[in-house]
Amino acid sequence: MRELLLAIWRYRYFILSSVKNDLRARFIRSKLGAVWMIIHPLAQVLIFALILSEVLAAKLPGVNSKYAYALYLLGGTLGWALFTETVTKFGNLFIENGNLMRKMAFPRICLPLIAAGTTLVNNLLLLLAIFLVFAALGHFPDEQVLWLPVLILVTLMLAGSIGLLLGVLNVFMRDIGQIIPVVLQALFWMTPIVYSITILPESYRNVFKLNPLYPLITSYQNVLVFGTEPDWSGLGTLAAASLVLTAVALFAFRRASAEMVDVL
Structure with missing residues (x-):
């Protein structure tokens, strides 16, 4: 672990510059630039809000706004966007960077950190856009929103550990890359993002609460929409599980790192 941390520190400028270059390369020929990072999730939110708000708006107690459903949807979308983008990016990370891994000598752990930095920047831009939409709708989160950094950290740990394991497995079993979007799609509908679990x-409620994303997404909605504290009991268990999963993922990554280069 000490060697891993030293390698990250020595290559910190490489990691930061790579994040910057990755973000720049994605939109270098685009007139709207980084705006595209937030257009897609916000467009999805708008579609769901227009279609479902009339059905579910009256079933959101604790939100005194005629745009209650849109606010609820935005709150859940923030956490889900970070989770799904991180898992998806990590899942294909080593395959997409196969040439780089073969041709350049650098600590392989830099690649997950670069991917995490990129998704984090994307999510912070989405958060800014959501705050602007909240303001336009007359909703202003209270001091509970200060818990957001904790929620973002737990989300990154959980998604990064899962994504790293899947990324390693995907190098040796390419079917993993095809399974990831299917599982994420099913998980999306099992998580209370476009609906409230109270409906x-x-x-069925206890079954849906077994979803590990339930306390996480609910905590985002609590601090952003309802002005209440995160679900600490569920988050504590999730954070502990994420730490264990991170250790397992790092172990698998270090053991498979040399062999991955040969396979790629």
């Missing part, structure tokens, strides 16, 4: 029958 489900009582017998």
